[in-house]
Amino acid sequence: MSFSDYLKQFDFLKFVPLIENSTAADVEKIVEKRSIDIYDFAVLLSNSAERFLPALAAKARSYTIRRFGKTMSFYAPLYLSNECDNLCVYCGYHNARRIERVTLSLEQVRSEVQKIKEIGFDSILLLTGESPKKADVNYIKDCVKIAKEYFTYVALEVYPMSSENYQTLSEAGASGLTVYQETYDKEVYKKMHLKGAKSDYQYRLDTPERAFIGGLRKVGIGALLGLSDWRYEALHLALHIDYLRKKYWRQEVSLSFPRINPVTSSFKIPNPVTDKEMIHLISVMRIYLDDVPFFISTRERADFRDKLVELAVTHISAGSKTTPGGYAIKTEAQGQFDVSDKRELKEMISIIRTKGYDPVIKDWDVNFMGVFGDYNG
Template structure:
């Protein structure tokens, strides 16, 4: 079966001609984690500024025996730039229709799951219920389907969200810069895109169909979002799809290059591992245990000291509590990853993945306080 070339843009996809993709892929391909030594890790820990080479060392296998020291350095950076604040938000899935065929995802268009799309009235009920919990930041998510979740539909969701929340984020399919501009005008503040894996060959094997198959269009999404006026942009690799050390390096280096090119943009990192899905319950993180995940998160913090780092409900309560003390600065709470589960309406659509931390907003808020940290619902005031 012949498939579309995953490295060529399709009609209608904006090509901004950015140099960043080549820089990221070249640096990642030149990274050999096993070549770093304990001396390289010691040099990285002793340096005041974390260079890309230091970052490589901190992600290497040689750094694992230094994990406690790495965590202490990460915690120092966290306190220096964020104090004891922990920002809280929740995701809202408004549709799970998808046109992509990603072998690891519960929303895969070939999967036999219950599909749903909330209408404007249902979206408003969900947002009212979430707002009543005290949260002031929301992340709107859809499956990647322009047919069922077109730009105007997402824009209407942003307009509704703006009535209830001070900060509105998006995790939807990649768009052109003019479409990001429209969504920003509708009330969206930031955009997060998971690259999944930065290994283009592996990417091709995992994404068998749909617009998501086009590797360069996805990797340049954050830059197009900044060009469209978005205040903040988020980056992530889905750890466990390929060599997690190289993917983590590429995600952080990608964010680093965007920050250098667009210093006004707010940078954020997410740290997802693979989770089981209803479509394939055998899917689990490959060779990414909690120690390895902590190593990645602490390396992100040291290399990108000003970046927000989110820890999601893919991870358990114990791990999330520990990591917000050390390196992460943002945590989700009251999470439901199905369609229509926040309000009194019945569950309308299946989940993308299974969560590990089902705590309510008040439970997470209390846990943060008990750790001597300060839960923060929002950090923006519009006048």
């Protein structure tokens, strides 16, 4: 069964009135429940749920602490390349932009990796745009191998590929993949992704599965908040996670909340998401998915990130550079998005500690390999 087949089991017309027309009384009943189903979840996404935000947030916080304790895991992103063949209208890297294009040499990758290790990280996320000619799977594999010399946990945020390629990267030492659908709304997706391989909605939708089949142990998904109505994105994300966790039950799914920064983006955001809506979204997601790791990047403001830490986030980046070579070698290249929270790891750790949380740097073992062998019999 594919995710698309799984979605067909649900009558979407049933969800619409729950999201659009639920009353405060409907919400109140669900706020009290100990466990909720996908229809309850839809009710909690409604506008009527906003007035229950303090209670929803409190619940999200208590579920998070129950599952994860008061801990916060740290990771650092490393942009390997900003070359890209796609034309995603909202992106700082898109194909039509005249920016300096850089793909780091392996030597440069080593310098960057060493620098990030020196800063104190043990979990690294390697990123590229989508330009298989400039940064092919063998290049990414070599980068993984270099990173693996220094870090126990290496994850990827690279363009969608075949499960065979994921297997190659997994065997080289990669353990995780992040891939955002950006939007689950097919119409909006089409308008946002004008050119390049990424214009194929379905191929991207099935990427988490190919990654799992290729043996990666953790896959992070998300929707780029601001493109379409966040409530429907949330519903699809929840169903996507349900499906992936049932089918690839040996592996872990996590969730990110990337939001287009309205201040720094020149792109006109079709459906801006306010801070309040973001809190609503994250709280309700946590209530439905009480055991899923939640990631938040440095796209968000420092003051807001500090609040999210106490709400439901479990993994954060710090001191991120979104330019290839941003840590050690300093190129003229441009970042994919502007970093709002510029605080470095050391400062973040002390802030986390002040809040009574334990910073987690190492949470993986170098000997963990991909999931192969007896897979699916």
